[in-house]
Amino acid sequence: MTIKPVRKAIFPVAGLGTRFLPATKAMPKEMLTVVDKPLIQYAVEEALEAGIEQLIFVTGRGKGALEDHFDVSFELETTMRARGKSLAVIETIRQQPGSPVYVRQQEPLGLGHAVWCAREIVGDEPFAVLLPDELMVGSPNFLKQMVDAYQQVGGNVIGALEVAPEETNKYGIISPGQRDGALTEVTALVEKPAAGSAPSNLMIPGRYILQPEVMQILDAKETGAGGEIQLTDAMAKLIGRQPFHGFTFNGERFDCGDKTGFIMANLALALARDDIGPAVRAFAQQRLG
Numbered sequence: 001m002t003i004k005p006v007r008k009a010i011f012p013v014a015g016l017g018t019r020f021l022p023a024t025k026a027m028p029k030e031m032l033t034v035v036d037k038p039l040i041q042y043a044v045e046e047a048l049e050a051g052i053e054q055l056i057f058v059t060g061r062g063k064g065a066l067e068d069h070f071d072v073s074f075e076l077e078t079t080m081r082a083r084g085k086s087l088a089v090i091e092t093i094r095q096q097p098g099s100p101v102y103v104r105q106q107e108p109l110g111l112g113h114a115v116w117c118a119r120e121i122v123g124d125e126p127f128a129v130l131l132p133d134e135l136m137v138g139s140p141n142f143l144k145q146m147v148d149a150y151q152q153v154g155g156n157v158i159g160a161l162e163v164a165p166e167e168t169n170k171y172g173i174i175s176p177g178q179r180d181g182a183l184t185e186v187t188a189l190v191e192k193p194a195a196g197s198a199p200s201n202l203m204i205p206g207r208y209i210l211q212p213e214v215m216q217i218l219d220a221k222e223t224g225a226g227g228e229i230q231l232t233d234a235m236a237k238l239i240g241r242q243p244f245h246g247f248t249f250n251g252e253r254f255d256c257g258d259k260t261g262f263i264m265a266n267l268a269l270a271l272a273r274d275d276i277g278p279a280v281r282a283f284a285q286q287r288l289g
Contacts, residue, residue: 003154006147006209008121009052009128011043012114014060014105019257028063030132032256034265035273039256040066043132050143052128055100056121058114070100109221110228116218124212126150129231131206135265138251142207146247149183150209155243156235159207160184161253169195171203172232174246184246186239191224191232202246205253210235211242 017029024032030040044055057066080086105117115129128143136142142159150157160174173193177185190199208231217234224230238244254268255261270280 003151004126006051006126006128006150007053008056008125009047009054009130009143010056010058010115010118010122011040011047011130011132012058012105012111013040013063013066013132014058014108014114016060016108019259020262026062028066029257031065031069032262034135034254034256034262035269035276038069039132039135040069042135043130044070046136046141046143047128047130049141050128050147052143053099054121056118056127057100057102058105058117059102060105060108067100067102110224110230112218112229112231112234113221115231116215116221116229119215119218122212122215126209126211129206129208129210133255133257134206135254135256136205136207136249136251137254137269138249142249142251145182145249145251146207146209149245149247153183153243153245155245156186156211156214156238157209157245157247158186158235159205160202160246160248161205162201162248163203165198165201166195168198168201168203169193171205173198173200174202174204175199176202176246182248182250184248186244186246188239189232189236191230202248204232204246205249207249208235211238213242214238 013028013030015029017024020029020032031038034042047055059066101121103117103121105114130143138145146157146159163171169192171192173190174184174186175188175190177187184202188199214234217237218229221229224233252268254265256265267284271277
């Protein structure tokens, strides 16, 4: 079995971010910062560390700040140089010309539709999908762990994370087969199962490595839960036709699409920093008595 390398990654970033209004009225939710770095940058750095070469952003109206963030800022860089300041803090986000590609999702028709919008750029290669509001913290990072597993088993590898049984109705859930360490054979996928009916407590936390055949399935534009074109439904049709595994992440997940998870991420990452951690810890202890 020849296993093609994963060189491309899709970032679906067309969402309106209504849960964070008014902050997201004029600013993309993916530009919300955890400590001093936007959510989208954490996801991009995760992809680059995992060996991804081409970044594909599926955007919508009002997302120009994302493109600006990954572009050269001539005025800023010139001013910083003139003042003798290091450019290291912004050089990590400067991409090679041609590496970032921006595609418009013109209607909010679901995650499956957003991924489908990148079909021409993906072509006949396997690809990764990263949802930036799912912030994953670990070493090596989540996608790198998944890529290493993919190189062993091929096919499709999706993230897997254990959640409390009462929370399974919020997520896409894996129906598990045989387990081998962090890898779990996927026998079926269920999108947001009704309470008490979930086949397991393994949810899909916004990280995917998929074969290009999923695009042909998405071509049909079949709608599922919520009247949207669901990526979970399309992936389910690959089960049995191609190898399909879930990979359990050894690390921490923060749901930054939720205000509580976003605050938790800021606190956790701030506490882990040498420069600001001690002051934040002292303040938290004082506030919590």
